[in-house]
Amino acid sequence: MKKVYLDHGATTPMRAEVIDEMVKIYREEAGNPSSVHQFGRSARKVLEEARMKVAEIIGAEPKEIIFTGSGTESDNIAILGTARLKAKQGKGKHIITSSVEHHAVSDTCKMLMKEGFDVTFLPVDADGLVSVESVKQALREDTILVTIMHANNEVGTVQPIAEIGSLLKGHPAVFHTDAVQTVGKLPVNVNELGVDLLSISAHKIYGPKGVGVLYIKKGQRVESLMYGGGQERKIRPSTENLAGIIGMAKAMELAKNELEAESTRLQVLRDRLIKELLETIPETKLNGHPTKRLPHNANISFEYIEGESLILSLDMKGIAVSSGSACTSGSLDPSHVLMAMGLTHQTAHGSLRMTLGKSTTDEDIDYVVAELKTVVQRLREMSPVWDQRAKV
Amino acid sequence: MYTEKVMDHFTNPRNVGELPDADAVGEVGNMKCGDIMKLYLKISDDGVIEDVKFKTFGCGAAIATSSMSTELIKGKTVEECLKLTNKAIAEALDGLPPVKMHCSVLAEEALKAALLDYKNKTGKDIDISEEDLKGDDHDHHEDCDHED
Numbered sequence: 001m002k003k004v005y006l007d008h009g010a011t012t013p014m015r016a017e018v019i020d021e022m023v024k025i026y027r028e029e030a031g032n033p034s035s036v037h038q039f040g041r042s043a044r045k046v047l048e049e050a051r052m053k054v055a056e057i058i059g060a061e062p063k064e065i066i067f068t069g070s071g072t073e074s075d076n077i078a079i080l081g082t083a084r085l086k087a088k089q090g091k092g093k094h095i096i097t098s099s100v101e102h103h104a105v106s107d108t109c110k111m112l113m114k115e116g117f118d119v120t121f122l123p124v125d126a127d128g129l130v131s132v133e134s135v136k137q138a139l140r141e142d143t144i145l146v147t148i149m150h151a152n153n154e155v156g157t158v159q160p161i162a163e164i165g166s167l168l169k170g171h172p173a174v175f176h177t178d179a180v181q182t183v184g185k186l187p188v189n190v191n192e193l194g195v196d197l198l199s200i201s202a203h204k205i206y207g208p209k210g211v212g213v214l215y216i217k218k219g220q221r222v223e224s225l226m227y228g229g230g231q232e233r234k235i236r237p238s239t240e241n242l243a244g245i246i247g248m249a250k251a252m253e254l255a256k257n258e259l260e261a262e263s264t265r266l267q268v269l270r271d272r273l274i275k276e277l278l279e280t281i282p283e284t285k286l287n288g289h290p291t292k293r294l295p296h297n298a299n300i301s302f303e304y305i306e307g308e309s310l311i312l313s314l315d316m317k318g319i320a321v322s323s324g325s326a327c328t329s330g331s332l333d334p335s336h337v338l339m340a341m342g343l344t345h346q347t348a349h350g351s352l353r354m355t356l357g358k359s360t361t362d363e364d365i366d367y368v369v370a371e372l373k374t375v376v377q378r379l380r381e382m383s384p385v386w387d388q389r390a391k392v
Numbered sequence: 393m394y395t396e397k398v399m400d401h402f403t404n405p406r407n408v409g410e411l412p413d414a415d416a417v418g419e420v421g422n423m424k425c426g427d428i429m430k431l432y433l434k435i436s437d438d439g440v441i442e443d444v445k446f447k448t449f450g451c452g453a454a455i456a457t458s459s460m461s462t463e464l465i466k467g468k469t470v471e472e473c474l475k476l477t478n479k480a481i482a483e484a485l486d487g488l489p490p491v492k493m494h495c496s497v498l499a500e501e502a503l504k505a506a507l508l509d510y511k512n513k514t515g516k517d518i519d520i521s522e523e524d525l526k527g528d529d530h531d532h533h534e535d536c537d538h539e540d
Contacts, residue, residue, distance in 0.1 A: 309452055309454075
């Protein structure tokens with residue numbers, strides 16, 4: 001059976017070049033980067049070279065790069081670390097975020113609400129966009145943190161981060177963006193975006209799972225969530241995952257070098273997928289912004305059927321997709337992102353996220369379109385809601 | 393996540409469709425929770441389920457429990473159907489993930505709704521009432537609180 005993986009938004013397979021680099025580290029660098037002997041010094045040298053590489057790719061300085069265990073961890077350190085420090089300093093307890101953030105951000109903000117912080121969840125428009133004006137209106141003297149994702153993991157809408165960064169110049173609020181979905185797919189330069197903190201995850205760009213980056217602008221401070229050694233400027237104490245970090249740096253380097261060509265290639269495939277699905281299957285709707293969207297993301301609602309049934313049916317045809325974020329697949333509630341965009345429960349329940357990647361070909365798109373037509377028809381024939389719609 | 397039996401009933405659901413001359417129809421669920429089940433029954437004069445069809449909007453478990461419940465009730469008497477529980481439906485599928493147990497509740501309720509419809513249409517003395525469809529489980533479902 002043909003296999004088509006269209007769930008690159010959940011995770012990506014590691015590239016051979018990345019694995020090779022990591023194997024080399026596993027074989028050759030046995031030392032702890034914190035050790036003073038030659039084994040440790042050698043590991044430290046490799047670690048700092050990776051830090052320089054990562055920094056250069058996002059327009060930062062090496063000292064501004066903190067290696068973490070994941071994008072979620074980066075988000076947590078950024079948000080909790082900033083909020084708690086600013087509150088202790090008496091700067092305020094107001095945080096601004098959006099209603100379409102990944103749970104790594106939204107749940108962290110909700111946790112802070114239990115600690116007495118005041119969080120404003122900004123609405124989005126029907127395309128999932130946060131308006132710069134809404135950020136401006138929500139800003140207060142006691143706003144200590146603004147955290148808005150660079151692009152949405154479910155519907156792919158790219159937020160106006162650079163514009164929000166410009167707006168925040170002159171305001172003491174710290175600006176964080178979760179760039180887990182954009183690094184490697186869109187140009188990401190911390191200075192051009194005007195952010196103070198930025199989260200990255202390696203496994204979304206063909207790197208290893210369990211490695212992340214938190215960019216912390218020079219002069220910014222965050223409180224550590226962990227205590228132990230002095231690694232990563234004491235912000236993330238733990239012996240560094242050296243091979244993982246080297247793998248991440250390699251993955252970021254490859255992604256940056258190929259970004260323009262690969263983004264263009266994926267965009268062409270994605271647009272064809274969207275066009276053919278919307279044209280050939282009735283009662284379908286594209287979710288997310290039509291143009292301000294990630295080059296590899298197609299999120300479509302198929303009315304009158306339910307997402308999990310779609311996923312299972314496609315899986316039997318060898319096609320891997322997701323409905324909303326993979327992290328919410330255990331939930332029964334419709335995606336909070338789609339609901340925030342104003343979709344009805346029915347439309348939100350029938351959503352499918354297809355995220356293309358390096359392995360995706362024209363033949364894959366043909367296969368997915370053909371199989372989806374069959375699967376959607378089968379499920380609709382089984383749906384009492386489809387009947388009711390037909391009888392209206 | 394799902395047993396082989398669940399996947400079998402999801403892939404090859406039994407008794408899908410409608411019965412235009414159904415003696416009873418039951419529909420439960422709501423769009424907010426993401427699953428709706430509609431059950432059609434053809435019942436003989438002596439109270440035996442002669443034919444049954446279903447239509448379901450919902451997840452894999454919703455489709456599988458609908459399908460399995462039709463298998464379990466076909467050929468049974470109305471009285472026997474009244475004793476069918478959601479747990480029996482789930483067990484017949486070799487189990488459901490805890491988060492999906494509400495689907496079996498919905499399948500049981502669809503059957504009860506159909507039997508109530510039959511009682512209301514025929515006036516026959518069947519041990520079921522509106523209250524049987526508005527128990528705690530149903531209320532939970534209305535709220536999308538799927539912890540049953």
